[in-house]
Amino acid sequence: MSRKFAVFSFIVMVGLLLAGCAPATQLTVEATTAPEPTEPAAPVEQEADPGKLVIYSGRSEGLVAPIIQQFADATGIEVEVRYGSTAEMAAALLEEGVNSPADVYYAQDPGGLGAIEDAGLLSTLPASILERVAPGYASPNGYWVGITARARIVVYNTESINPAELPGDLRGFTAPEWNGRVGVPPTNASFVTMVTAMRQLWGEDETRAWLEGIAANNPVYYSNNTGVVEAVASGEVEVGFVNHYYLYRFLAEQGEGYGARNHYLNNGGPDSLVMVAGAGILANGRNQENAVRFLQFMLSQVAQQYFASSTFEYPLVEGVATSTLLVPLSELNTPDIALGGLSDIAGSAALIEEVGMVP
Amino acid sequence: MPSPRAFLLLWLPAILAAAAVLLPVAYLLLRAANGGDAAWVTLQRPQTLATVWRTAALGASVTLVCLLLAVPIAWLTVRTDLPLRRLWAVLTPLPLVIPSYVGAFLYASALGPRGLLQGWLEEPFGITRLPDIYGFPGALLVLSLLNYPYVLLVVRAALQRMDPAQEEAARSLGHGPWSTFWRVTFAQLRPAMASGSLLVVLYVLRDFGAVAVMRYTTFTRAIYIQYQTALDRSAAAVLALMLILFSLAVLVLESKARGRSNQLNSAANPRKAERIKLGAWRWPAAAFCAAVVALALLLPAGVLLYWLVRGWLAGEALDNSARLIWNSVSASGLGALAVTLVALPVAYLLARRPSRSSSLIGSIINLAFALPGIVIALALVFFGANYALPLYQTMPMLVFAYLILFLPQAVAAVRASFQRVPAQLEEAARSLGSGPLGVVRRVTLPLLRPGVSAAVALVFLTAMKELPTTLLLAPIGFKTLATSVWSFVSEAFFARAAAPALLLILTSSLPMALLVLREEKDN
Numbered sequence: 001m002s003r004k005f006a007v008f009s010f011i012v013m014v015g016l017l018l019a020g021c022a023p024a025t026q027l028t029v030e031a032t033t034a035p036e037p038t039e040p041a042a043p044v045e046q047e048a049d050p051g052k053l054v055i056y057s058g059r060s061e062g063l064v065a066p067i068i069q070q071f072a073d074a075t076g077i078e079v080e081v082r083y084g085s086t087a088e089m090a091a092a093l094l095e096e097g098v099n100s101p102a103d104v105y106y107a108q109d110p111g112g113l114g115a116i117e118d119a120g121l122l123s124t125l126p127a128s129i130l131e132r133v134a135p136g137y138a139s140p141n142g143y144w145v146g147i148t149a150r151a152r153i154v155v156y157n158t159e160s161i162n163p164a165e166l167p168g169d170l171r172g173f174t175a176p177e178w179n180g181r182v183g184v185p186p187t188n189a190s191f192v193t194m195v196t197a198m199r200q201l202w203g204e205d206e207t208r209a210w211l212e213g214i215a216a217n218n219p220v221y222y223s224n225n226t227g228v229v230e231a232v233a234s235g236e237v238e239v240g241f242v243n244h245y246y247l248y249r250f251l252a253e254q255g256e257g258y259g260a261r262n263h264y265l266n267n268g269g270p271d272s273l274v275m276v277a278g279a280g281i282l283a284n285g286r287n288q289e290n291a292v293r294f295l296q297f298m299l300s301q302v303a304q305q306y307f308a309s310s311t312f313e314y315p316l317v318e319g320v321a322t323s324t325l326l327v328p329l330s331e332l333n334t335p336d337i338a339l340g341g342l343s344d345i346a347g348s349a350a351l352i353e354e355v356g357m358v359p
Numbered sequence: 360m361p362s363p364r365a366f367l368l369l370w371l372p373a374i375l376a377a378a379a380v381l382l383p384v385a386y387l388l389l390r391a392a393n394g395g396d397a398a399w400v401t402l403q404r405p406q407t408l409a410t411v412w413r414t415a416a417l418g419a420s421v422t423l424v425c426l427l428l429a430v431p432i433a434w435l436t437v438r439t440d441l442p443l444r445r446l447w448a449v450l451t452p453l454p455l456v457i458p459s460y461v462g463a464f465l466y467a468s469a470l471g472p473r474g475l476l477q478g479w480l481e482e483p484f485g486i487t488r489l490p491d492i493y494g495f496p497g498a499l500l501v502l503s504l505l506n507y508p509y510v511l512l513v514v515r516a517a518l519q520r521m522d523p524a525q526e527e528a529a530r531s532l533g534h535g536p537w538s539t540f541w542r543v544t545f546a547q548l549r550p551a552m553a554s555g556s557l558l559v560v561l562y563v564l565r566d567f568g569a570v571a572v573m574r575y576t577t578f579t580r581a582i583y584i585q586y587q588t589a590l591d592r593s594a595a596a597v598l599a600l601m602l603i604l605f606s607l608a609v610l611v612l613e614s615k616a617r618g619r620s621n622q623l624n625s626a627a628n629p630r631k632a633e634r635i636k637l638g639a640w641r642w643p644a645a646a647f648c649a650a651v652v653a654l655a656l657l658l659p660a661g662v663l664l665y666w667l668v669r670g671w672l673a674g675e676a677l678d679n680s681a682r683l684i685w686n687s688v689s690a691s692g693l694g695a696l697a698v699t700l701v702a703l704p705v706a707y708l709l710a711r712r713p714s715r716s717s718s719l720i721g722s723i724i725n726l727a728f729a730l731p732g733i734v735i736a737l738a739l740v741f742f743g744a745n746y747a748l749p750l751y752q753t754m755p756m757l758v759f760a761y762l763i764l765f766l767p768q769a770v771a772a773v774r775a776s777f778q779r780v781p782a783q784l785e786e787a788a789r790s791l792g793s794g795p796l797g798v799v800r801r802v803t804l805p806l807l808r809p810g811v812s813a814a815v816a817l818v819f820l821t822a823m824k825e826l827p828t829t830l831l832l833a834p835i836g837f838k839t840l841a842t843s844v845w846s847f848v849s850e851a852f853f854a855r856a857a858a859p860a861l862l863l864i865l866t867s868s869l870p871m872a873l874l875v876l877r878e879e880k881d882n
Contacts, residue, residue: 054835061846062855080835083846087587088733092831094592095737096744101752101835115590187588220493223571226851234473235488246851253673253854349589353406358576358584 050076053290056093056100058086058107059277067306071297077290086112086189093282094119103285104294106147108277109189110139114343116280117143123283126292132299133316137276140338146276147298148313150243151332152194153262154271155229157238163263170241170271174213182219183228183240186357190225190243190275195348197270200341204351211355221357233260243275248312248325268333275342276316369712372704377723379763383730384603386738387596394593401594402601407581410598414577414605417498417570418563422556424503428651429510430552434540435644437518439635447648448515449875454655455508456867458824458841460568461860463501464848465659467492467572470500475662497573504655505569506562510555512813516775517551518544519878523632536635549616554771557613561728561767564606567827578602579731586733599734606729610722660864663857670854684862687839690754690829691822694761699814701762702769706810709770710777721770728767732827735763740831752834760828765821769814776810777803809878816874820867840866 057064061083072079082089086108093100093116100121107113116122122143129145130138137146154170156163167173173182185191198207220237222228228240229247250258265271279298281291297303304315308322314329315322322328352358391398401407435441436448454462469475472488480486492500521544529539567579576584578598585595637644705724708717727735739760743751750756780803788798826841833839840863847856 060850061843062850062852082830082835083842084830085587085849087590088827088831090590091586091592091737092740095741099744099748099751111590187584189588192588221574223574224849226849230851231473234471236471236473249851253852346589346591349591352588353404356406358406358588 050078051287051290052078052080053103053287053294054101054285055079055081055104055106055294056089056102057081057083058089058105058112059083063311064106066310067298067303070302070306071294074297075290075293077293079294090115093121097121098284100282100284101286102282103287103291104279104281105144106277106279109193109275110278110342111189111193111345113139113144113278113280114345117141118343121282121284122280123288125281125295129292129295129299136338137316138278139280144278144280145295145299146278146316148304148307148311149274149276149316149329150190150245150313151264151327151329151334152190152271152273152275153242153244153264155232155240155242155247155260156263157232157235158259158261159235160238163261166239166263168265169267169269170265171210171213173239174210174217176217178217178239180218180220181238182214182217183222183231183237184214184219184357185222185224185228185240185242186352188224189345191241192345192348192352193275193342194241194270194273195352196342196344197273197335197337199344199348199351200337201270201335208351208355211351211357215355215357229260233258235259244326245312248323264327264332266327266331266333268335270335272332272334273337274314274329274332274334277313369704369708372701373708373717373720376701376705376762376766377720379759380723380727380730380766382742383735383738383763384726386741387599387603387734390592390596391600394591394596398591398593398597401585401597407598407601410576410578410581411601411605413495413575414564414602417495417502417575417577418560418609420495420499421502421506421563422559424499425507425510425559426552426556428503428507429555430514430545430548431644432507432648432651433511433514433518434544435637435648437515438544438632439637439644440641441637441648442641442645445879447645447652448879449872450652450656451648452508452511452515452875453868453871454505454659455512456820456824456864456871457505457656457659458568458826458844458860458863459501459505459566460572460826461663461844461848461856461863462505462659463497463569463572464853465662466501466504467497468853469658469662475665493574495575498570498575498577501569501573502563502566504651506559507651507655509558509562510552512817513551513555513558513775514548516809516813516878517548521547521632526632551775553613553616554775556616557609558728558768558771560609560613561606561725564602564609564729565731567731567733578605582731583733592737595734599731602731603726603729606726607722609729610725660861663861663864666853667857667861670857673854680858680862683838683840683843683859684866686837687823687841687863688866690757690761690833690837690839691819693754694758694765694822695815695819697758698762698765698769698818699773699811702766702773702814703811705766706770706773706777710774711782724770725767727763730763732764732825733831735760736828736831739763739828743832752832754834757829757832757834760832761818761822761825764825764828765818768821769818772814772817773807773810776807776813780806812877813874816870819870823863823867 055068068079068081089105089107090112093102093105105113105116117139124142125145130142133146137149138144154166156166195207195211198210220231222231225242225246228242229250231237232240233250244262247260247262250260279295281288281295285291299317301317301320304317304320307313308315308320312323312326314326432447432451436444436451441447467474470489470492472491474489477486477489526539526543529543534542565579567583570577570580571583578601582595582598582602585591585598705720709721739756743756785798785802788802793801824841826845829839830842840859844856844860844863
């Protein structure tokens, strides 16, 4: 072995060691007023062999792994999770069909769940689970249940925008003064769902006109919500259309000086939509009982409190305290749309494509 | 007709490998057919034509920039008295180990209109906004800086094996170093530049990460958008089939550019060429290498370190790293060995038994290079879950996916080696009474070793970076450095992504540096 190579390997090894010896503290995002959970995790009693559970998660590992681990620890169930995007997991489930090893599909939006429901791959959930959330937050046919909710908001740059001067309605952003100042994530599932809500509430023509108006204002397109929030904070654009909870992780990571904040339009239109992330049980899953226990756990006070305090999403179960940073869900003036009315994502995707937002 | 033995050892593995590549194609045809007429409407949209144009423009431009960066660096580091020559030789190929989705995030965050660079410029110069790098310029920048090493490695290898006799003849006829370079060296490098460019073009066609971050819609991104926004597998399949046609066109072009002379004018053990004295050009030449290394290697590494330190200061944890490294290294290592093993008979057929059937097999295998990872992954999800359930989501299945993904790369590397071993040498050994296997063992394999180790190293480091297939096909719960980087970066947990990303880059740098240093030693 040449001497140079030995030196090089040494440097690499030192690098690896350094990386391995980093301080082992965990980053925790404390909500300012999150109280101690008042109710223990749902089923805690350990069985002789609690068996297995396979979860396909369209929600990212950084967000949900801690609470899934808590479920595994509390029940002794051997939980295996496959992480990917909601669409990737949906595509995989559709390809696998009845041979899927999955027991639970946990998705970021109703669209992915709807596709799996339409393919006939989900089983109906027991009433004990569906009853835990308000009727508007579960599949109308009982095939999946919402776990948490996120609200549509306008994120704005704190240096250049005074929130009092923002339009009261998304339609205001088609005015020429917003030319080049808006960030949009046209391929993001939540954006597509908001467009679906617009089609429900405003009708096809007005939705198309709005999309065309925004597109004519030379918005900057981003591939996801985090991209928009970052761009707004850095001043690349001044406002963006995203969900409420992305901002708080940036605030936690980068402090109060972070240059973006949320503004709720709260006008009862599609611009104040509240959307759910939810989960369903695969009809051909081998661990049906454990899947039910998992959904019960995710709707328990413990898990709901985790989401309220750590991911800043809205809990869907009564009696969970949310961070004071959040406008309470009860104060949100959400539009009157059944979740079933939000399933036509293909139609919305086509419209978004048509106006040229997606090349 | 091949002998039964030749059939078993050469043709059968090659045919099976080609069949493996055809699996995803069969899947695409199936999905496209299921979609009915609606899916085919995708083809008639004006956006589709624009996508074709954008993809072609990016592929051509990235290739051009890669050639402009790689050929001078290769020549300088192999043939001249460049200051710190060995250092540049080791550093310049390393950007290849940076995954494109990570690289793109890093460049966007450093050079974006309001990125780190702008932040530094604001105080002293009052610059409040840099020009937008998104779209074509950003995609061009990222893909060129991360992929020029494909050309560099191939051209360097060709230069090292090139017989200096012709150059000496040109010099003795009164040509200066530049004239000799253009008229003799450059001309002889054409096949190497063509095959390096092919690797680059096909990589650009397949890449998703860089174009997604830079928001430039090529085929891959259009295909992804179909899955992502509309959950439409049929429209995605139609677009993917178009991408395959596109790649076929590129392959035809490349075989034209390569020309008829497949045999490089080279010797198995060339004499050492005399180093060219650069004179006053030494310093500009070193500055050029330094600039490339600074931009392609130090800048991304610097931003990663910045994220890492910022995370450390915020109390970020770095657990599980050992497990992630082991998973990445074992899966990529197994993949690299398996892929190279299969590449051997295929490369032998292509180099030594040129015929219609062998070149057909070669083209089919090259096609795999144009299949986006998500397509290969979903094809194997479909076939695996429905027809090979016991293997589904097991390590062998993942290795099989790597085989389809990376075979063309390995075949290209090994094939180039075969072409450098003159067939006459083997014939001579045969005529001296050695059996065919004896010839392979005593003559061919030793001379083949550089190509084989290049193939192993290339497949290893590409597998380390691979994402969509590993996400969908690895055993459940099997996390690699690449999947955890992706998981964190896509939710903007940059601090948490920094450590696995740095480890990924360090771990894949090792075989890469080993490869280059070994070449240096041979030289």
